[in-house]
């Protein structure tokens with residue numbers, strides 16, 4: 001099994017490559033580079049030298065809520081706990097930064113992701129119609145991190 005670690009600038013090509021597995025609303029190389037340069041918390045799952053998934057968490061100064069902005073696992077590595085490991089690291093880091101909540105948006109037809117978040121204690125707090133580029137709707141979810 002691999003490890004979860006913080007992403008570094010050298011991971012940029014791998015992060016860009018993973019974006020192709022999103023059906024839409026992909027992060028550009030430019031945006032990923034911006035996030036890597038200390039504007040976000042980026043986590044990667046690495047196994048045998050390969051980056052199999054990543055998670056992007058955004059913070060806003062003065063806000064008690066961190067935002068899980070992106071989470072992706074390479075199709076060949078799905079179903080074996082990679083997303084769960086990334087999510088747990090992201091949550092722990094947010095907690096360590098003093099955040100009390102993690103919030104996120106997920107497509108309402110993305111059953112795998114909805115199941116993942118529900119299993120990890122996220123609760124539905126609302127729905128936003130026409131959220132994605134293709135006009136798909138988002139479910140908004142939230143989890144209290146503080147125990």
Ligand SMILES: CC(C)(COP(=O)(O)OP(=O)(O)OC[C@H]1O[C@@H](n2cnc3c(N)ncnc32)[C@H](O)[C@@H]1OP(=O)(O)O)[C@@H](O)C(=O)NCCC(=O)NCCS
Nearest residue numbers: 071072073078079080081082083084106112113115116119
């Ligand atoms: C959603 C996604 C990140 C899950 O990654 P993963 O590494 O396969 O997930 P895990 O193996 O860690 O699964 C953890 C839990 O998620 C749920 N889950 C994951 N894939 C699932 C699927 N295909 N169907 C139903 N539940 C699923 C399960 O509850 C699973 O726990 P279990 O195996 O004990 O039942 C992955 O499918 C993906 O990258 N999808 C495309 C990008 C995406 O949708 N990202 C989320 C955007 S909000």
